Amino acid sequence: MPSPSVLDIPELRRLLAVLDGDGEEARVVGGAVRNALLGLPHGDVDVATTALPAEVTRRAEAAGFRALPTGVEHGTVTVLVDHHPFEVTTLREDVETDGRRAVVAFGRDFSHDAQRRDFTINALYARPDGEVVDHVGGLADLALRRVRFIGDAETRIREDYLRILRLFRFTAEYGEGPLDPEALRASIRLRAGLARLSSERVRAELMKLLATRRAPELARILAECGFLDRILGLAPDPHAMAAAASAGADPVLRLAALAVRVREDAGLLAQRLRLSNQEAERLDACAALLEALHGRVASLSVQDWRALAYRRGAGPARDALAVLAARETGEARPDALRPAFAALAEPVPVRPWTGRAVLAHGVPAGPRVGAILARAEELWIAAGFPDDPGQRDAMLAQALAEG
Missing domain, CATH: 3.30.460.10 (Beta Polymerase, domain 2)
Structure with a gap:
């Protein structure tokens, strides 16, 4: 040693x-x-x-x-x-x-x-x-x-079918060059055995695989050899996952690029892989944005993307943008996504008022305070999140006047 x-x-x-x-x-x-x-x-x-x-x-x-x-x-x-x-x-x-x-x-x-x-x-x-x-x-x-x-690859796999995924994961993490030919042939012959594994074990191994340095290359082989559709229950897109990998070794984002297009996909993966609550919520938020953006990407300005990040959260907006950029199909051309990259490079604005600002104007505590704040926020978003105190005061005054 x-x-x-x-x-x-x-x-x-x-x-x-x-x-x-x-x-x-x-x-x-x-x-x-x-x-x-x-x-x-x-x-x-x-x-x-x-x-x-x-x-x-x-x-x-x-x-x-x-x-x-x-x-x-x-x-x-x-x-x-x-x-x-x-x-x-x-x-x-x-x-x-x-x-x-x-x-x-x-x-x-x-x-x-x-x-x-x-x-x-x-x-x-x-x-x-x-x-x-x-x-x-x-x-x-x-x-x-x-x-x-x-020893014999088939014998080792029949002892535990999870070893098929472990073959890909360890090759992605520690191997150089192609997969061992005998091991790959045995894995293909016995791939139906993956259905016998618990969702929890498959999820743990798959997420580790997606975080490895050679994950894009090995995911492509998994897809070509008929493993991924069995595991995911969805048509995989390994090319998009490879493009998204440039954003870092983020297994949840890579999974989104690999298989999520609509919220139904996110829900299926959460159930099929027994994803953690945090992983499932992140996929769902990304999928919801992908659905909302469908057919609209080319028409969105920098201000629209800033508003989207403010309302939906910077994390989901960045996830959805990474998936769109990875796919680069149709409306998600690189030139159409420039406003998004410009907007998300800036910090997400923070609402300049709290309920105290409304109470200070003599409004009694209750639902009306929240309504006035919501109206002031609408005006602030529509104006492009201005920093000028005078503009902000005027917006709050307008919301108070409208009651």
């Missing part, structure tokens, strides 16, 4: 000192080892051990750590060392799989544990002294930036 690396985390060193020895062995495994070798942030740290969960718990608590049985039926105990969580899992071998979950038996052989993992680059182990142990050729694949299933 390089130095410094994940093994230099003091809390991890303390945990390994407790778990490694007295007849048991513990190693860091998976993504933390892979990322350390690539010089990337390590993220979560997983530990594989020959010790059974009860023994892991006993040793952890004897050392003053907190042990939580977060997945004890699968051999996983989360150990908190000074509030730093580490997932510690007993070595396993698959007894039975159904494409979604596995029945496992605990073991003591690290090479057998490696064989049940998905990709070679995810099956690297690091001993406490820093030696990296590779049972499946992961180091060579890591050097080539190649994402390859361990």
Whole structure:
């Protein structure tokens, strides 16, 4: 392992000192080892051990750590060392799989544990002294930036069909060059298995994929090979997603460009993928604006776009603009969108009055205050959000006079 690396985390060193020895062995495994070798942030740290969960718990608590049985039926105990969580899992071998979950038996052989993992680059182990142990050729694949299933690709996929999406995600995040041919052929043959997965698992993997650096390229392959329409239930537009990717690694915006045209699309995706409330609301707000703008884009001025951002919010307006610019079809030509880019480059105006301004003119508290404020706001928007105090006073006076 390089130095410094994940093994230099003091809390991890303390945990390994407790778990490694007295007849048991513990190693860091998976993504933390892979990322350390690539010089990337390590993220979560997983530990594989020959010790059974009860023994892991006993040793952890004897050392003053907190042990939580977060997945004890699968051999996983989360150990908190000074509030730093580490997932510690007993070595396993698959007894039975159904494409979604596995029945496992605990073991003591690290090479057998490696064989049940998905990709070679995810099956690297690091001993406490820093030696990296590779049972499946992961180091060579890591050097080539190649994402390859361990053993037979079809066998690995049949164990868990989510591995199809993980193939694309890991290739997009860590791979260089084309997808592994054998893995791609197996994924295409078994793509119907995606329907057996829970929406929550598919959503988590898809959103991670959409945030990767090679997401546009891999989304195009997913669409061409018939995966995306099965996942989304909508006709995908990978070219638009690729154009929207220039706005940054924003998975929600990329999803909008990929598949959202009207509010019905946003609602379908929210239900089908079990999106979070925040993600669903953002897609819906973007879709609502896309619907409202249909057939009107070419006629909108800078002032119209500023009013739109003020009324609908800067976030939805920028999302809708990014999707329109990505598609560049019909009315959404680059020249038609120049007023929008000019308007949204400016800060969204803030209403200059509150209810106190109306109350100060002797209007009693009640619904009339809100009505007067709304009328003054209409005048202010129509005038182009003037900053001049005199103009603003005149608008409020007019609203008060109209009652």
